[in-house]
Each structure stands twice: as C-alpha cells, then as structure tokens.
Amino acid sequence: MTMNMDTRSDLKKLSYVQLLASIMGKAGDHVDTARSSGLPLLLLFGAFHGSFMFLPATFAWALQFGLLTDKDFIEWKSWSGTSDVWLFTFGTVGTIYATLLVSSTIFLVIRSATPFRKYVIQQHTESDTLSWELKAGLLVKLFTGTLKSFVLYHLLPDMFNIKLPSGSRFLLQFAIAWFSFETLFYWWHRMEHLPWFYARIHKYHHQVTNPTGLHVVQQTVWSDLFLFVFRFLTFKFIVPLTAGPVHVLVFWLWGVVMIYDGVQTHGGLYLPWLPQATRKLFGGALRHEYHHAHNKGVYGWNLTFWDAVMGTDKDYREFESHFFSKRAAKL
Ligand SMILES: [Zn+2]
Numbered sequence: 001m002t003m004n005m006d007t008r009s010d011l012k013k014l015s016y017v018q019l020l021a022s023i024m025g026k027a028g029d030h031v032d033t034a035r036s037s038g039l040p041l042l043l044l045f046g047a048f049h050g051s052f053m054f055l056p057a058t059f060a061w062a063l064q065f066g067l068l069t070d071k072d073f074i075e076w077k078s079w080s081g082t083s084d085v086w087l088f089t090f091g092t093v094g095t096i097y098a099t100l101l102v103s104s105t106i107f108l109v110i111r112s113a114t115p116f117r118k119y120v121i122q123q124h125t126e127s128d129t130l131s132w133e134l135k136a137g138l139l140v141k142l143f144t145g146t147l148k149s150f151v152l153y154h155l156l157p158d159m160f161n162i163k164l165p166s167g168s169r170f171l172l173q174f175a176i177a178w179f180s181f182e183t184l185f186y187w188w189h190r191m192e193h194l195p196w197f198y199a200r201i202h203k204y205h206h207q208v209t210n211p212t213g214l215h216v217v218q219q220t221v222w223s224d225l226f227l228f229v230f231r232f233l234t235f236k237f238i239v240p241l242t243a244g245p246v247h248v249l250v251f252w253l254w255g256v257v258m259i260y261d262g263v264q265t266h267g268g269l270y271l272p273w274l275p276q277a278t279r280k281l282f283g284g285a286l287r288h289e290y291h292h293a294h295n296k297g298v299y300g301w302n303l304t305f306w307d308a309v310m311g312t313d314k315d316y317r318e319f320e321s322h323f324f325s326k327r328a329a330k331l
C-alpha cells in the first residue's frame with residue numbers, strides 16, 4: 001500500500017518536474033545533446049544563482065552610489081499605504097516565503113534537466129520526496145511565521161523611521177549578523193547532535209538523506225524557536241550595539257540571503273564554477289549534503305570556519321578530496 005502510494009506520488013512529482021525541466025532544457029535520461037544545448041540554461045541559472053550570491057554586494061553598491069535612497073524608500077512606503085506593523089509582518093514573512101518557494105522550485109527543475117544531471121551530488125539515488133508532514137508544516141509555518149514577525153515588530157527597535165546605512169556601514173552590519181548566525185547556528189546544531197537532543201529535536205531533519213531545497217524547512221518547532229531568538233538577539237542587541245541601527249530593508253535582505261543559502265545547501269547540486277579558494281570558506285551544497293548522507297560532522301550553516309577551528313570537518317575533507325578526484329574527470 002505504502003509502496004503504491006509512494007510510486008504514485010513519485011510519478012506525479014516526476015511528471016510535473018520533468019515537464020518544467022523539458023520547457024527549460026532537455027529533461028530525462030534519453031537525450032544526449034546536453035553539452036551543445038545546455039549553455040543558455042547554464043547561463044540563465046548562473047545569473048539567477050549569482051543574483052542571490054551577490055545580492056549583499058549589489059545592495060551595498062546601490063546604497064553607496066545613491067541608486068537607493070531614503071526618498072525612494074519613503075515614497076515606496078507611502079505608495080504601499082500600509083502601516084509599519086503590517087508592512088514589517090507581511091514583508092518579513094513574504095520575502096522569506098517567496099524566496100523559499102521560488103528558489104526551491106527552480107532548484108528542483110534544474111536538477112532534473114539533462115545539462116545539470118552531471119552536477120547532481122547523489123546521482124545514484126532519487127532525491128527524497130516531500131512528506132505530508134513537511135507540506136502541512138509549510139502551511140503551519142506560514143501562520144507561525146506571520147505571528148513571529150508580528151511579535152518581532154514589537155520586540156525590535158524601529159526599523160522604518162531611520163536612515164538607510166551607507167554601503168560600507170551596511171556591509172559591516174551584514175558581516176556581523178552573518179558571523180553571529182554562523183556562530184550561534186554551529187553550536188546549536190552541534191548540540192542538536194548530542195543523543196538526547198538529536199532524538200527529540202533534530203532526527204526529523206535527518207530523515208532526509210538526499211534533500212531538495214524545500215527540505216531546509218523540515219525542522220521541528222525548536223528550530224523555529226532558535227531562529228526567533230537569534231533574530232531577537234542579533235537585531236535588538238548585537239548589530240545595533242556594534243554597527244548602529246538596522247534598517248528594515250537590511251533586515252529583509254538578511255532573511256532572503258539566509259533562506260536562499262538554506263535552499264541552495266539542500267538543493268542537491270554541486271556547482272563547480274567557484275574557484276577552490278571560495279570553496280574553502282563557503283561550504284555550499286556538497287558539505288551539507290554530506291552531513292545529510294553521512295550524519296558525521298560539518299555543523300556550520302554555510303561558512304566553514306567553525307568546523308575548521310573545532311576539527312569537526314576531518315571526515316568531510318577526506319570525502320571531499322575523493323569526490324573532487326572522481327568528479328574532476330567527468331566535469
Ligand atoms: Zn544535523
């Protein structure tokens with residue numbers, strides 16, 4: 001019975017995904033013209049991926065060169081005709097959800113398109129399907145996310161009636177928030193792997209061994225609570241006390257970049273376009289997919305420094321060099 005249901009849902013998923021993939025590129029295993037036909041799709045996806053990867057730099061550049069000003073923001077805010085509290089609530093949950101759904105769908109389609117099959121990390125097993133708990137959880141999280149954003153508005157300092165930062169000030173704020181997140185996440189995640197916590201909090205996330213983007217939110221309520229506390233501590237105290245008041249656009253941009261990072265580290269694709277040096281600093285999908293497939297070390301979100309300092313990436317590094325030497329011949 002279970003097998004039949006799984007097979008039906010697999011077929012349904014495949015048919016939707018392959019339909020989309022065939023619109024964007026040559027989908028399926030039967031087409032052998034990937035190398036010649038894949039370039040437009042590679043460029044398109046590269047532009048999409050790059051626009052998120054370089055979003056903080058683009059934002060800093062726009063601030064620095066006056067392409068985004070306080071006047072623009074005030075005009076947009078009055079055009080929206082929405083009060084600060086609802087703009088914050090729906091802006092926060094809306095930007096994160098839109099990024100999650102759009103980028104997860106794109107990753108799902110892309111990994112099925114033939115030009116990208118060679119970049120799929122676990123090529124010999126199908127990606128995990130989305131369980132009904134996860135689908136129901138997505139709806140529940142939409143409501144709890146809205147509620148959390150509403151509460152955060154009342155807990156955080158005013159983010160609307162302040163000046164936009166300069167480009168360099170924004171980069172400082174972003175770097176502090178990122179460092180704080182990597183630090184708190186590493187230790188939280190490491191704690192989640194202690195047997196008592198693992199059984200109660202984290203096992204649900206590790207039911208997935210070949211993840212897709214949406215599996216980033218296959219988390220228990222404790223992870224949501226962690227993220228809530230993190231945002232409260234970081235944007236109430238850590239960033240304002242070290243780098244000045246945080247503008248709402250900076251807060252939203254932070255949420256978008258972090259959820260995209262979560263989607264791409266669960267997206268199942270190893271993209272070899274970045275030079276080796278950046279791979280040493282930014283873990284990316286290969287690292288987190290190893291964590292799901294082997295459940296051994298590498299607890300960081302995306303940056304690698306905590307695992308390097310604490311020596312929790314030894315097994316991964318062995319796997320990585322083996323993976324690169326095997327894949328180098330193919331790519
Ligand atoms: Zn884990």
Ligand SMILES: [Zn+2]
Nearest residue numbers: 205216266288
């Ligand atoms: Zn994960």
